[in-house]
Amino acid sequence: MxxxxxxxxxxxxxxxxxxxxxxxxxxxxxxxxxxxxxxxxxxxxxxxxxxxxxxxxxxxxxxxxxxxxxxxxxxxxxxxxxxxxxxxxxxxxxxxxxYGFIQEIPNKICVVGHHNAGAVSKALVYSNPYDDINVVLLKDSEKNQEYYYHYLSSSLIITQYSEQCGNKKSIELWHGFTIKALYFMSQEKNERSLASSKHDIFKKKTAVCSMSHLYSVFMSSCLHLDFNKFNITGYPRNDMIFKSDGKKMLEQLIGPVKQRKILFYVPTYRESLYTKNGDSAAFINDMLGYDETIFNDFLDENDILFLYKQHAVQLNRKMFKDSKNIIEITDDMLHTSDVDLYEILNSVDVLISDYSSIIIDFLLTDKPIILTPLDLDQYSKTRGLMLEPYDAWMPGEIVLDYNQLQQAIIESLYGEDKFKKDRERLKRITHKYADGNSSERVLALARNLLELDGQESKVLED
Missing domain, CATH: 3.40.50.720 (NAD(P)-binding Rossmann-like Domain)
Structure with missing residues (x-):
């Protein structure tokens, strides 16, 4: 053949x-x-x-x-x-x-999901309050005949990674508030080379969802899009922060949690199949003064569980040796357990990150954030940032070596919350809504695009 x-x-x-x-x-x-x-x-x-x-x-x-x-x-x-x-x-x-002859079903909506790391908006399916639309979640990790049948038979597609949807009506969610520069705003050669094609894809979308006015300004600049194409709905994935039993979902994923406090380290990627940004040695385990034995002892003494998750497109690189106090959350684990990353997020006591969009989402928990931009100068030159100067925007302690990190962890867990007002201010700028109802707003937009608003519709009771 x-x-x-x-x-x-x-x-x-x-x-x-x-x-x-x-x-x-x-x-x-x-x-x-x-x-x-x-x-x-x-x-x-x-x-x-x-x-x-x-x-x-x-x-x-x-x-x-x-x-x-x-x-x-x-x-x-x-x-x-x-x-x-x-x-x-x-x-x-x-x-x-x-399936015989496949034709579009007028009230059928498909949500195209990827890995269970905050991009698969299960909330859109499980929080559907309308009885006149059928919402189906397609998981990218489970492509089969049914997957493509549901796509072909749907009248509207909701995507999160700018999938092309032909002539179908479509809503683009995208997958995060952009702290780092994207496409036309990026300094990175390969990223800029994708800009025109991404512009064309987004331009064909019937609507693009947004988190806030600032989000719309940033994304319209990055993609050279008409500002009016954006609809401020909030992100469905963030509904999980308000509605999930995070501790229960975490234990479903990794087993019983015995430690009193939980840290979650989620850095952005440096090397992927398509791009290379910043310094490839810019993670916590590369910090000056870092020693894994000392770090494990520190976690043990302070009864802390340290979780970490590498970016989905990061070229594989083992950061830490797993131990009773250090556990890697992988995409395979999330998929196997059918747990979304955002379903565990409200169980976390402190987030540690650098330029990842999860920083903006985590603001909704009103919990401390520690920043580790170890390669800030290089990253700004090779990729670029939308939020500059970095230290003027970021609402948390900036740490660049291991001793600073250890001190910042103790302060964040047990000390005065010095950055509470800064987090609240940035949350107001980056989130128009902080209510856990973004899924309903996105589906209301979908119903409008399907021209179902003129029909009587019953909103189902919770």
């Missing part, structure tokens, strides 16, 4: 190197006409229209897999393959012929 890889980009190139020794790959296909007839990774790039004339099977190797699946279905191609998991040469066969 011959295969064609649909998607002649960085992801396609990476998948080709994984798959070429196991499968007979004859071509790449791509939607960009200027690529047709050219060579990419030793293979000729053909147009999508040529696929149906050839005796080949399609493997989708693009982040735009949803739109491509819709495109293939419209071409009469109801069977295709997707890589089962990045890093392996395994494929998953998708056969949509079993």
């Amino acid at each position: 011959k295969f064609v890889l649909f998607g002649a980009g960085l992801l396609g190139k990476s998948y080709y190197s994984l798959l070429k020794d196991k499968y007979n790959i004859a071509y790449f296909a791509d939607n960009h006409p200027e690529k047709h007839g050219t060579t990419f990774s030793e293979l000729t790039i053909i147009s999508p229209e040529q696929i149906s004339k050839m005796n080949v099977s399609v493997i989708i190797t693009s982040s735009y897999h949803l739109e491509i699946a819709e495109q293939l279905y419209a071409m009469g191609i109801k069977e295709f393959y997707i890589p089962s998991k990045y890093g392996t040469a395994e494929l998953t066969r998708i056969d949509l012929s079993k």
Whole structure:
């Protein structure tokens, strides 16, 4: 059997190197006409229209897999393959012929979710107060025939990673308040190279959700978008901060918690498949004076559990050795336990981070934050920040070596809350809503876009 890889980009190139020794790959296909007839990774790039004339099977190797699946279905191609998991040469066969003719259901909404790390908005499904819309959550980690069927049969798609949705109505949530510069505002070459394509994707979205006026200003600048495209609804994932039993969900994830206090370290990424920002040695375990034995003893003496979570796109690098006081939260753990990261967030006593958007979300807990921008100067030059100067915006102790970190932890847990007013001020600027009802506002927006507002609708009781 011959295969064609649909998607002649960085992801396609990476998948080709994984798959070429196991499968007979004859071509790449791509939607960009200027690529047709050219060579990419030793293979000729053909147009999508040529696929149906050839005796080949399609493997989708693009982040735009949803739109491509819709495109293939419209071409009469109801069977295709997707890589089962990045890093392996395994494929998953998708056969949509079993569903007969698939057409859009007028009141059906799909939420496209990714890893269970704050991007999968379970709240949109579980907090739906309307009985006239059907909301289905698609998990990116569970791509199968049903996944693509639900996408094709939905009339509106809610995305969080700027997935292309063809001509369907769509709402973009995005996945965080941007402390670091993005796209047109970024200093990073690869990030800027994505700016025009991201602009085009966001421009096609029917609506883009926002957390606040400032959020809309920042994102419209980063993407060169019309400010009026943004709708201030708040983030559904933050509803979990208000409504989840965080301690119970954490114990569901890692087992009984015996320590009195919980720290959570969530740094942003430095190295990914696409970009490299700042200093790759800029994490807590790289701090001047850090010693793992001393750190473990410190946690033990003060009855502290130290949790940490690496960014989903961070190239794998083990930071700490797991112990009774140090536990890594991984995407696989979250997926296996069906726990979202934000369902445990209100159990945390102190957050430690650098430039991650979780800092802004954590403001809703009104708990202390410790900042570790170890590579601030370099990060500002290589990536850039939206919130500058950093120390004027950030509502927490800034620590740059291990002794400072240890002192800041004790102060944050047991000392005077010196940054309470600063957190409250930044929360007012970055969150229009702090009520745990963002999911309902997003779904109300969806109903409006589906033109269901003119119909009678019963809001279900909690």
